[in-house]
Amino acid sequence: MLGMWTFLATEILFFGGLFAAYTVYRSEYFAAFVAGSEHLDVTLGTINTLVLIASSLTMALAVHAAQMGKKSLAAFLAATIVLGAVFLGIKAVEWHHDYVEGMVPGIAWEPERWQAEGIAPREVQIFFLLYFCMTGLHALHMIVGFGVLGFMFFGARRGWFTPSYYNPVEIAGLYWHFVDIVWIFLFPLLYLIRH
Amino acid sequence: MHSAIPTVRSYFIVFGCLVLLTLLTSGIAFLPIGNLHTPVGLVIAVTKAILVVCFFMHLLHSGRVSWVMIGAALFMLFVMFYLTLADFFTRSKFNTEPRATADITPLVSCRTVRDGACPPSPLTPG
Amino acid sequence: MSTIVADLRPGVPSEPATSEPNYINVSYGVKSWLLTVDHKRIGILYLLSITVMFFFGGLFAVLIRLELLTPKGDLFQADTYNKLFTMHGIVMLFFFLIPSIPSVLGNFVLPLMIGARDLAFPKLNLASWYIYLVGAIFTLWAIVQGGVDTGWTFYTPYSSTYSNSYVLLAAVGILILGFSSILTGLNFVVTVHKMRAPGLTWFRLPLFIWSIYATSIIMLLGTPVITITLALVAVERVLHVGIFDPRLGGDPILFQHLFWFYSHPAVYIMILPSMGVVSEIVSVFARKDVFGYKVVAFASMAIAILGFLVWAHHMFVSGLSVYAALIFSLLSFLVAIPSAVKVFNWTATLYKGSISYQTPMLYAFGFIGLFTIGGLTGLFLATLAIDVHVTDTYFVVAHFHYIMVGGAIMGYLGGIHYWWPKMTGRLYPETWARIAAGIIFIGFNLTFFPQFVLGYLGMPRRSHEYPEEWQVLNVMSTAGASILGLGYVIPLVYLCWSLYWGKLAGPNPWGGTTLEWQTSSPPPPENFQVTPVVTERPYAYVEESALVH
Numbered sequence: 001m002l003g004m005w006t007f008l009a010t011e012i013l014f015f016g017g018l019f020a021a022y023t024v025y026r027s028e029y030f031a032a033f034v035a036g037s038e039h040l041d042v043t044l045g046t047i048n049t050l051v052l053i054a055s056s057l058t059m060a061l062a063v064h065a066a067q068m069g070k071k072s073l074a075a076f077l078a079a080t081i082v083l084g085a086v087f088l089g090i091k092a093v094e095w096h097h098d099y100v101e102g103m104v105p106g107i108a109w110e111p112e113r114w115q116a117e118g119i120a121p122r123e124v125q126i127f128f129l130l131y132f133c134m135t136g137l138h139a140l141h142m143i144v145g146f147g148v149l150g151f152m153f154f155g156a157r158r159g160w161f162t163p164s165y166y167n168p169v170e171i172a173g174l175y176w177h178f179v180d181i182v183w184i185f186l187f188p189l190l191y192l193i194r195h
Numbered sequence: 196m197h198s199a200i201p202t203v204r205s206y207f208i209v210f211g212c213l214v215l216l217t218l219l220t221s222g223i224a225f226l227p228i229g230n231l232h233t234p235v236g237l238v239i240a241v242t243k244a245i246l247v248v249c250f251f252m253h254l255l256h257s258g259r260v261s262w263v264m265i266g267a268a269l270f271m272l273f274v275m276f277y278l279t280l281a282d283f284f285t286r287s288k289f290n291t292e293p294r295a296t297a298d299i300t301p302l303v304s305c306r307t308v309r310d311g312a313c314p315p316s317p318l319t320p321g
Numbered sequence: 322m323s324t325i326v327a328d329l330r331p332g333v334p335s336e337p338a339t340s341e342p343n344y345i346n347v348s349y350g351v352k353s354w355l356l357t358v359d360h361k362r363i364g365i366l367y368l369l370s371i372t373v374m375f376f377f378g379g380l381f382a383v384l385i386r387l388e389l390l391t392p393k394g395d396l397f398q399a400d401t402y403n404k405l406f407t408m409h410g411i412v413m414l415f416f417f418l419i420p421s422i423p424s425v426l427g428n429f430v431l432p433l434m435i436g437a438r439d440l441a442f443p444k445l446n447l448a449s450w451y452i453y454l455v456g457a458i459f460t461l462w463a464i465v466q467g468g469v470d471t472g473w474t475f476y477t478p479y480s481s482t483y484s485n486s487y488v489l490l491a492a493v494g495i496l497i498l499g500f501s502s503i504l505t506g507l508n509f510v511v512t513v514h515k516m517r518a519p520g521l522t523w524f525r526l527p528l529f530i531w532s533i534y535a536t537s538i539i540m541l542l543g544t545p546v547i548t549i550t551l552a553l554v555a556v557e558r559v560l561h562v563g564i565f566d567p568r569l570g571g572d573p574i575l576f577q578h579l580f581w582f583y584s585h586p587a588v589y590i591m592i593l594p595s596m597g598v599v600s601e602i603v604s605v606f607a608r609k610d611v612f613g614y615k616v617v618a619f620a621s622m623a624i625a626i627l628g629f630l631v632w633a634h635h636m637f638v639s640g641l642s643v644y645a646a647l648i649f650s651l652l653s654f655l656v657a658i659p660s661a662v663k664v665f666n667w668t669a670t671l672y673k674g675s676i677s678y679q680t681p682m683l684y685a686f687g688f689i690g691l692f693t694i695g696g697l698t699g700l701f702l703a704t705l706a707i708d709v710h711v712t713d714t715y716f717v718v719a720h721f722h723y724i725m726v727g728g729a730i731m732g733y734l735g736g737i738h739y740w741w742p743k744m745t746g747r748l749y750p751e752t753w754a755r756i757a758a759g760i761i762f763i764g765f766n767l768t769f770f771p772q773f774v775l776g777y778l779g780m781p782r783r784s785h786e787y788p789e790e791w792q793v794l795n796v797m798s799t800a801g802a803s804i805l806g807l808g809y810v811i812p813l814v815y816l817c818w819s820l821y822w823g824k825l826a827g828p829n830p831w832g833g834t835t836l837e838w839q840t841s842s843p844p845p846p847e848n849f850q851v852t853p854v855v856t857e858r859p860y861a862y863v864e865e866s867a868l869v870h
Contacts, residue, residue, distance in 0.1 A: 003442065003511045005261035006541060009268035010503050014545035016272040017579055021553070021564065023276060024283055024575050046221040050214060057210040060251045064203060106560025122563060122570035129562050133553070170253075177252045184243045187217075188236035192224040195232075260514055271542045271629055279578045282633065282645035 004171045008178050011141075015182055018134050022189065025126045032123030035114065036131070037193035039103065041094060045191040048090045049183065055083035056180040063173045066156075066166035073169070074156040080176065081149050084142055091139060098128075105129045131190050138186060141179050148172045201250065209250045216243050341850075343746065343843040358443035359846055364429030365744070366450050367420060372813070374416040374457060377464075381409035383806060386768075386799040392792050394785040402785035403470035404486065410473025412464075415495050416457055418729055419587060422594030423540070424453070424505055426736045427533045429744055431509060433837035433844060434527050436518025436853040441511040445504050452501040459494030463487040472783060474584070477565035477576040481557040489558055492551040499548040502590075506540030509533055518836065520855035524618070527835045527859045528604075528611060531618040532597025535625035539586045539593070543629065547583035550576065574640055581632035589628040591725060592692070593621060595732025596663055599685045602735055603667050605833045606682035607674025610860040613666045620659035620666075627656040637708045646705055653703035660696050664689060679831075680754035684735030687762050691727025695720055698773065713783075716776025722769045726805075734761070734812065741816065742826030746843045749819045753811065761808035767801025835859055 026033045062076030095104075102110030105128050111121030152172045155161065161169055220239040224232065248254045254261065344361045354362055385405050388396040397405065428446065432439050440446050463469055469491045471480040480488050513534050517526070553564055554576070563569020565576040604611045611617060633641055633649040641649075667689055676682070698720040701707050711717065741749050771794040776782075780791050787795065829838040840849050 001257065002260055002264070002514060003507060005257065005264050006507050006510055009264045010507070010541050010545045012265070012268040012272055013275075013542055014549055016275060017546045017549035017582075018553075019272075020275050020279055020579065021575060024279065024572065027280075027283065028572075029570070042221055042224060046217060049217050049221075053210065053213045053217065056213075056247060056251055057206060060206045061203065064201070064206070106556075106562040120570070125562060126564060126570050129556075129564055133556065137549075174252055177247050180251075181244045181247050184247070185240050188220055188224075188240050192220065192232065192236055194224055195229060267538065268542060274629055275546070275582055278630065278633065278645065278648070279575075279582075281648060282574070282578065282642050285644040286640075286642040 001167065001171060001174075004174045008174065011178060011182075015134070015137065018130065018137065019185070019189075022130050022134070025130065026193070029120075029123035029126060032114075032119050033127045033193050034195055035117060035119045036103075036124045036127035037191060039101075040131070040191045041097070042191050044090055044094055045187055048087050049187045051083050051087045051090070052180050052183050055080045055087070056177055058083060059173050059176045063166070063170050066161045066169040067163055069163040073161065074153055077149055077153040077156055077169075081146055081153065084146060084149075084176075088139060088142060091135065095132075103128055104132065134186055134190065138179065138182055141182070145172075145176050145179055148175060201253070205250065209246050212246060213243055216246075341845050343841065344846045345745075345843050347846050356447070358439070358447050360428050360432050360440050360443065360446055361744070361844065361846075361848075363446050363450055364425050364427075367424040367428060367453070370450070370453065370457065371417050371420055371425065374412055375809075377461075378409055378412035378417055379806060379809065381405050381412065382802065385409060386802040388785050389787070389795045390799050392787050392789045392795075397785060399785055400470055403472075403783070404468035406783055407469045407472050408464055411460060411469070411491060411495065413725075414473060414587070414591075415498050416453075416460065418591040418725060419498075419502060420453060420505075421591075421729070421733045422598065422736060423509070423533060423536055423590070424449070426598065426733075426740060427505075427509060427536075427594065430740055430837055431512065431530065431533055432516070433743070433840065433848055434530055434835055435513065435516060435521055436836045436849060436855065437512065437516040438847050438849070440508045441516060442508050446508055449501045449504040449508070452497060452504070456494045456496075456498030456501060459490055459497060463490035463494060466490065474580065475551070475554060475576075476580075477554065477557070477573045478567065478571070481554045481564075481576075482561075482566045482568075489555055492555050492558075496548045496551045496555075499544045499551075502540045502544045506537035506544075509537040510541065513537075518853050518855055521836075524615060525855055525858055526618075528600035528614065528617055528621070529594075529597035529835075532593045532600070532621045535621040536590050536593045538622075539590050539625050539628065543583040543586040543590075546579060547587075550579040550583070553579075574636070577636050577639055578633065581635045582629075585632040585635065586625075586628045588721070588724070589624055591729045592732075593624060595688060595729045595736075596621070596660075596692075598732045598736035598739070599667060599688050600663075601833075601835070602681045602685040602739055603670050604860045604862075605739075605831050606679060606685070607671050607676050608832070608862045609670055609674040610858070610862060611666065612669035612672075613662075614858070614860070617663055617666050620662045623659040624656065627652065627659070631656050631703075634703055634708070637705060638712050650703050650705050654700065657696060657700055657703075660692075664693055664696075678755075679738075680749070680751060680758055681735045681739035681831075683755060683758040683762075684731045684738065687758070688728055688731040688735065691723050691731065691765070695723030695728055698723065711776050713781055714776035715772040715780045715782055718782050719769045719772035719776055722772070727765055727769070731761075734758075737812075737816075739831070740837075741819070742830045743837055743842050743844070745820055745823075746826055746841075747819045747823030748826045748830060749812075749823060750815050753815045757808055757811035757815070760804060760811065764801050764804030764806070764808050768798050768805050769801070771795070771797045771801075834861055 058076045058079040062073055062080060065071075065073040065076055098104055099108045102108050102113070105125045109125065109128075111125075114121040114124050149172055152169055155168070216239050220236055223235055223239075228235070248265075254265070344359055354366065357363060357366075384397070385402070388394065388402055388405075394402065428440070466487045468486055469484070469488055470486045471484050471488060475488070475492065480492075513526075513530060556562065557564050557566065557571075563571040565571040565573050567573060600611055600617060631649055631653045633645060634653045637646050637650075667685075698716070702711065702717060702720060738749060738754060741747070775791055775794050775798075778791065780787050826842045828841050830842075831838070836853055836855070837844075839853055
């Protein structure tokens, strides 16, 4: 348990570097960040946030089921994974849309639309670069989370966990909740930048 | 003091709060509150994070060492932000206009170069 | 505890085994070593790996010093020279110094010193080593392909946009290595919290453990930042976007902030464990309790914490705001205080001690003197006005080599010699070891003291040419480097020699009081036959007797 809390401490600094870069550039290029943020889909972002929070609920319920020795443990773990997959599915939709619209720096980037709005393309590019790096890193962590939760699901089905031994489930839960917390910060900072 | 095992009901209550806070933060984004968007958004996000950490992650029940570990990480994060921004936010305030190259005296001591003028050395990153 | 025979040669008739197997001969075969989860074996695996990397890094140093024998750039082209000093820095810092004491001595000694059977996560420990290897392979691949020429500091936008060298490979290698560091730190922290022997309270821990603990905190909190920063550089290189490129809207100073946020604490990762080793050695070889134990323990933690607050002293001339520069200068002065406190405490430990001059003690003396010089010159550099004059000159190079070579490596060698009997069950040949220590000390000072002078006179670093009048000092430096190189090769020879022909060591050849000396040399796989119980402070020396039970 202490091991996982310690690991999460390192993850705070890992994402922290990106948040620091974000903070610096947001203060320098605020108008461009607003413009970029307004091009992100707040509805999909809100739905995604709710989905991820729901997955945190199912994760907490899974740990609870493990504590109580209930059979619903496996079901809650599966629900968590499914909700996580829904999250990634929606993210994929968003990213595809960004790609089609030419808002992916380095891969599919159209500076003209920004020039038309009077925003410096290179400033907005930093916003989108940070957007993709931060949500990409977050998605990567979710995929790792799927592996961990899948392993727990496998174990739950085989009856590895009892009320006196459910530590791995709780540790997996800590990781998953952390991933949720990162998104809780990413959502307003990326999607809700307004004048 | 919390009971050893949080109830399912408490989880749902926390979930409900989180949902409400999410809808709140998204809704506020459409209001014309100008500069307040950032602090309000951050306050809501921090509140949600605290709810998750305390109730879903049971930090309140974990050993003090875990608190210290997370606290240390948050402190270092704060340091990284604070001192980095201390640089960026005060540059225009304290640094003067860049001078023409001819005005800049060479950083490298010229005593040992025998003949003529010492070339001005460009400022290089430390 | 009976004497264990450590014979590493299969097929050679060994002396009759008087008791249980030790961690070396409990199983044979490459697979038993490559798939081991025994912290002692993993420590040896690291020892071998970092020694190989040390000689790579040393090779680059030799080439650099050869080039600098003459004022003109006649041995190498400027670009090649850039690659030499870059690879010297990268290999030495990331693949030798950072893992050296923590991964070799920390891995081996930490569980023994706290009376534990192994680390908290033995499999993770093995994974850390493999991750280290993968990182090393990427970096060696970068070298073989042609090297990196950006300086180990990877300053942007040169590294992210303009350099034509193999930045991506090296950056990926280092960021992979970061994970090895993080996992090792995690293992150590959890082990120290959770696996101490009964009766071993925090203030009964040996000071080596305190310093490893403080180092682990730095590894945990700092390394993730360099990982993400190098990842961003990689993204920038691959996608040609501009997070650090001013042409594309980025800020190169942001890179420097993020880079140095880790890389300054990294130098404390390199020095703190050495300080811990010195604390142990000074106590054992002066047969005296370390003066001010609690103060030294807190000083280790203070160095770890304050070390995170000073990073921009590497950036004083890069365009930093003057206000920020002032703050960082002040904080840099503060971080010198706990280091100085330690030096005073070691000195006070020596006072009225019963001092013997075995090789570990010689290295400890070398450390104390050379680290003091290095540390004081660090204060010169923390002073804004002086830094403007000597930054990017050989003054800085001399300063950090005094700390890293005169300090950290001396501490490492001292530790290797001190714990060699425990690790191998053999004693190294004392006379040769003292000769080597002397050669290293002389060679080191001859190499780097002239560099202080050169730097003050203005010789810039990272340059393969220099004005003629500085040649004498450079030749002195190169001569010193050859002596130093010789000094490093000698221990390699006699330490290997001692494995087969060294005198057998008993469980406690030095008369130490810490727990690792209460088990056999080499230790059995489970470390202790019976879990030790600790009832008193770690350095409870009594005038006549060596062991205090």
